[in-house]
Amino acid sequence: MTSETLTLSTAVAGLRTRAFSSVELTQSVLKAIDEKDGQINAFLTVDAEGALKQAAAADAARAAGADGDLLGIPIAIKDIINVEGQPCTCASKMLEGYVSPYDATVTARLRKAGAVFAGRTNMDEFAMGSSTENSAFKPTCNPHDLSRIPGGSSGGSAAAVAAGTALAALGTDTGGSIRQPASFCGCVGLKPSYGRVSRYGVTAYASSLDQVGPMTKTVEDAAILLQALAGADPLDGTTARIEVPDYRAALAGGLKGVRIGLPKEYFIEGTDPEVMTHIRQAIDSCAKAGAEIVEVSLPHTEYAIAVYYIIATAEASANLARFDGVRYGHRTVSPESVFDLYAKSRAEGFGTEVKRRIILGTYVLSSGYYDAYYGRAQKVRTLIRQDFAKAFTQCDVLMTPVAPTVAYKRGEATNDPLKMYLGDIFTVPANLGGLCGLSVPCGMTHDRLPVGLQILGPAFGETMLLRVGAAYERLKV
Amino acid sequence: MNYLTTIGLETHVQLKTATKMFCGCSLKFGEEPNTNVCPVCLGYPGALPVANREAIKLTVLSGLMLGCTINKHSTFDRKNYFYPDMAKDYQISQNTHPLCLGGGVTIQTPNGPKRIRINHIHLEEDAAKINHYGQFSGVDYNRGGTPLMEIVSEPDLSSPDEAMAYLQALKQILVYAGVSDCNLEEGNMRSDVNISIRPEGQEKLGTKVEIKNMNTFKGIFAAATYEIARQTYCVTHGQALVQETRRWDPDANETQSMRSKENAHDYRYFPEPDLVPVALSDEQIDAWRKELPELPSARRVRMMEEYGIPEYDAGVLADARANADFFEATAKLCGKALYKMVSNWFMVEVMRLLSETGKTIGECALTPESLAELIQLADGRVINGPTAKELLPELFEKGGMPKALVEARGLGQVSDTSALEAFVQQAIASNPKSVEDYKAGKKAAAGYFVGQVMKLSKGKADPKLVGELVARALEQ
Numbered sequence: 001m002t003s004e005t006l007t008l009s010t011a012v013a014g015l016r017t018r019a020f021s022s023v024e025l026t027q028s029v030l031k032a033i034d035e036k037d038g039q040i041n042a043f044l045t046v047d048a049e050g051a052l053k054q055a056a057a058a059d060a061a062r063a064a065g066a067d068g069d070l071l072g073i074p075i076a077i078k079d080i081i082n083v084e085g086q087p088c089t090c091a092s093k094m095l096e097g098y099v100s101p102y103d104a105t106v107t108a109r110l111r112k113a114g115a116v117f118a119g120r121t122n123m124d125e126f127a128m129g130s131s132t133e134n135s136a137f138k139p140t141c142n143p144h145d146l147s148r149i150p151g152g153s154s155g156g157s158a159a160a161v162a163a164g165t166a167l168a169a170l171g172t173d174t175g176g177s178i179r180q181p182a183s184f185c186g187c188v189g190l191k192p193s194y195g196r197v198s199r200y201g202v203t204a205y206a207s208s209l210d211q212v213g214p215m216t217k218t219v220e221d222a223a224i225l226l227q228a229l230a231g232a233d234p235l236d237g238t239t240a241r242i243e244v245p246d247y248r249a250a251l252a253g254g255l256k257g258v259r260i261g262l263p264k265e266y267f268i269e270g271t272d273p274e275v276m277t278h279i280r281q282a283i284d285s286c287a288k289a290g291a292e293i294v295e296v297s298l299p300h301t302e303y304a305i306a307v308y309y310i311i312a313t314a315e316a317s318a319n320l321a322r323f324d325g326v327r328y329g330h331r332t333v334s335p336e337s338v339f340d341l342y343a344k345s346r347a348e349g350f351g352t353e354v355k356r357r358i359i360l361g362t363y364v365l366s367s368g369y370y371d372a373y374y375g376r377a378q379k380v381r382t383l384i385r386q387d388f389a390k391a392f393t394q395c396d397v398l399m400t401p402v403a404p405t406v407a408y409k410r411g412e413a414t415n416d417p418l419k420m421y422l423g424d425i426f427t428v429p430a431n432l433g434g435l436c437g438l439s440v441p442c443g444m445t446h447d448r449l450p451v452g453l454q455i456l457g458p459a460f461g462e463t464m465l466l467r468v469g470a471a472y473e474r475l476k477v
Numbered sequence: 478m479n480y481l482t483t484i485g486l487e488t489h490v491q492l493k494t495a496t497k498m499f500c501g502c503s504l505k506f507g508e509e510p511n512t513n514v515c516p517v518c519l520g521y522p523g524a525l526p527v528a529n530r531e532a533i534k535l536t537v538l539s540g541l542m543l544g545c546t547i548n549k550h551s552t553f554d555r556k557n558y559f560y561p562d563m564a565k566d567y568q569i570s571q572n573t574h575p576l577c578l579g580g581g582v583t584i585q586t587p588n589g590p591k592r593i594r595i596n597h598i599h600l601e602e603d604a605a606k607i608n609h610y611g612q613f614s615g616v617d618y619n620r621g622g623t624p625l626m627e628i629v630s631e632p633d634l635s636s637p638d639e640a641m642a643y644l645q646a647l648k649q650i651l652v653y654a655g656v657s658d659c660n661l662e663e664g665n666m667r668s669d670v671n672i673s674i675r676p677e678g679q680e681k682l683g684t685k686v687e688i689k690n691m692n693t694f695k696g697i698f699a700a701a702t703y704e705i706a707r708q709t710y711c712v713t714h715g716q717a718l719v720q721e722t723r724r725w726d727p728d729a730n731e732t733q734s735m736r737s738k739e740n741a742h743d744y745r746y747f748p749e750p751d752l753v754p755v756a757l758s759d760e761q762i763d764a765w766r767k768e769l770p771e772l773p774s775a776r777r778v779r780m781m782e783e784y785g786i787p788e789y790d791a792g793v794l795a796d797a798r799a800n801a802d803f804f805e806a807t808a809k810l811c812g813k814a815l816y817k818m819v820s821n822w823f824m825v826e827v828m829r830l831l832s833e834t835g836k837t838i839g840e841c842a843l844t845p846e847s848l849a850e851l852i853q854l855a856d857g858r859v860i861n862g863p864t865a866k867e868l869l870p871e872l873f874e875k876g877g878m879p880k881a882l883v884e885a886r887g888l889g890q891v892s893d894t895s896a897l898e899a900f901v902q903q904a905i906a907s908n909p910k911s912v913e914d915y916k917a918g919k920k921a922a923a924g925y926f927v928g929q930v931m932k933l934s935k936g937k938a939d940p941k942l943v944g945e946l947v948a949r950a951l952e953q
Binding site: 081095100101102104200202203207235238321338342365366370 | 516519520521522523524525526527528555557559560561564565566567616743745746747750751752753
């Protein structure tokens with residue numbers, strides 16, 4: 001058995017038939033990390049001892065008659081999600097050496113389901129970035145081409161799944177941080193609707209946009225993982241009190257009669273022609289399988305990036321204030337005053353991109369500028385939501401590219417933040433609208449780089465999203 | 478030139494909830510530092526707030542007591558500032574849509590009743606407590622996250638006396654409503670005082686000075702009095718007043734500048750994205766309204782009518798809700814015929830014990846049941862008055878029921894004529910001098926014999942009956 005060729009669902013099948021144990025499966029994952037991660041750098045920490053202990057416990061539970069879709073399954077976790085007793089650096093020097101005193105709700109749910117926490121994946125510092133080059137510790141490489149970035153901010157999770165060093169992983173998505181790296185690495189990434197999955201214990205970047213979601217090899221695996229993560233949480237008042245459907249039951253639905261909307265604002269000049277070719281082919285094959293294609297319009301799309309970088313940075317400026325050197329995390333040596341303690345600890349602990357966004361966010365909220373920036377951005381956000389609401393009266397899902405490009409070379413965009421921000425153009429609106437979005441691989445370029453198809457659904461429309469994604473996945477085979 | 482004073486108060490009141498505003502940590506006072514803490518109130522990465530429903534209810538109850546309009550859709554905001562007493566480096570407060578709007582309090586002034594308007598009441602979390610130890614400081618996050626209700630008055634107060642009357646009235650209402658203990662020693666009620674002066678005849682208010690974080694009424698009075706004098710001195714001596722924040726130094730007995738308007742914080746308020754808006758239905762507000770207690774002034778009038786007690790007594794009883802509740806419960810147990818007796822017992826005997834011991838009625842062991850039984854025993858002449866008064870302190874300290882004590886100790890009043898006759902004869906026989914005095918016209922000597930008989934009966938004789946027997950024996 002080698003874990004690298006297994007999916008989450010084939011792995012659990014193997015555990016059920018006793019083809020292998022969780023300990024053997026975990027050992028195989030650890031061995032793959034050992035062999036490959038030196039080059040890819042998807043992981044920040046690997047807890048072999050803890051993982052094997054959890055695996056042994058899962059085997060014992062299974063031997064005693066317990067079962068479950070995640071019992072004994074190793075899962076990689078983005079280093080922004082708290083796991084009690086493990087580091088949670090958010091790829092920042094600010095939290096180097098910090099050990100989490102508590103489990104995030106998603107962690108607690110996976111723990112209860114018997115999952116094994118094999119390692120913590122690399123990311124852009126505090127989830128700010130689209131290439132994982134903003135990690136304070138090391139950049140992660142794209143397994144398809146080591147000179148290229150894996151996308152971000154959940155680049156470590158995407159690279160691990162693509163490289164076979166994780167069966168599945170958790171990522172977080174604030175403006176595309178699950179979908180874009182999934183697209184660049186050729187795996188499946190699902191950003192659930194805002195309020196579908198608890199944010200409790202997930203270090204906040206932008207509270208009104210953040211969501212945790214699965215990054216997997218197949219759509220079915222995403223459904224399995226989402227099933228375990230989703231649902232109302234008394235510790236997160238923004239989770240929705242909406243029943244969680246049976247996601248796997250939706251997978252067989254097929255494309256017949258499904259109305260697929262193509263927002264004309266997403267099919268424009270500037271997108272890599274090779275990317276566009278693959279997206280068109282994917283849409284054509286869905287049409288041939290019985291889907292109805294309709295053109296729709298999302299007229300406020302052009303403002304999405306501006307709105308996103310105002311709202312996200314404003315929220316971030318407050319969310320990241322707590323990293324002040326007083327209670328935990330990096331503290332400067334011998335500060336001269338309380339102000340000096342804050343200023344130096346933060347200057348030393350945060351990286352450039354994080355500082356840039358804190359300053360931006362502080363500026364847009366400051367006295368005299370609030371109405372012009374934050375206040376106006378919230379109004380435009382409402383217009384963007386209304387665009388989507390109207391579009392979803394004409395179609396069941398939207399299909400678009402995930403990103404205008406494929407994975408680019410390391411260093412190519414780091415000196416031009418604006419260029420990197422514009423790469424989020426197709427993913428950011430879903431976060432602003434609270435929608436759910438899925439990234440599914442839809443082919444490779446001549447350079448053997450993956451292209452991702454984005455499927456967007458209305459809030460709490462994950463069932464349809466997974467149905468369409470799974471149907472498309474079957475067409476490709 | 479005469480100067481007019483304008484005062485507005487922002488009063489922070491700690492709500493009587495079991496747990497903190499946004500997490501489940503206990504609010505027990507006086508615990509070891511940093512023991513009532515969790516990832517939420519310590520601002521750990523990823524921790525999220527969840528609003529305390531009880532705190533929202535108590536704020537709404539306060540609003541209803543104070544005649545406010547309840548905002549059916551209120552929201553929380555983040556108030557950003559860096560200081561170690563705020564774990565997240567922002568405070569969750571309510572800026573644009575507070576829970577309660579309007580309302581007011583009526584105070585008594587030498588010129589008659591005056592209405593002090595309330596601008597709004599909002600809900601927020603308290604900061605942690607910072608302790609300074611010479612070269613370093615420590616932060617105790619036990620207090621961090623305590624639910625605080627801030628009552629913001631309009632600038633309707635025109636003297637330190639009116640400010641006192643307003644705060645006393647506010648305190649009485651809030652304690653009455655059970656929303657706060659308003660315990661000043663524990664910092665349950667703290668005020669920021671906004672104060673300005675202007676020449677008589679001028680419409681526009683003068684330059685405002687804010688005195689921060691005052692936690693005693695005495696201090697507020699002293700600080701306001703000082704500030705009026707200081708501002709008057711400045712204005713009359715050609716010194717410009719600046720809009721600023723000052724602090725009160727009780728040792729120096731003066732206010733000192735903290736920061737001017739130019740250095741005021743930019744709090745960068747914005748809606749708290751971690752908390753959904755508080756939506757209150759009419760049904761919910763009405764249900765809470767039904768839980769409201771009567772206001773003291775209304776209760777005074779009702780108690781006068783219902784129990785036929787004097788205005789003074791009713792006023793004293795209604796002043797503290799627990800006393801009034803205790804009195805009414807006791808009166809109901811005793812029945813209408815004894816209302817006046819219950820009022821006398823409470824006003825004289827029970828109040829004396831309360832003031833001697835410094836306890837509140839809730840802290841002593843006396844219950845309406847035991848007091849009612851005691852009064853009924855005295856009224857039915859099962860025990861005499863002095864015995865009843867002797868029993869009360871014991872019931873107050875240790876509890877128990879008086880009937881059982883009377884029976885166990887044989888304290889029942891002796892009303893058996895033949896037994897008392899013997900004592901009377903014994904007293905007359907051993908005091909011939911007093912008998913002569915009586916016969917010589919000193920009728921007061923009868924009292925002496927009554928006292929002797931009481932003594933012989935070990936205090937248990939029915940004094941009224943003894944008086945009759947003594948009179949009859951002496952006349953013979």
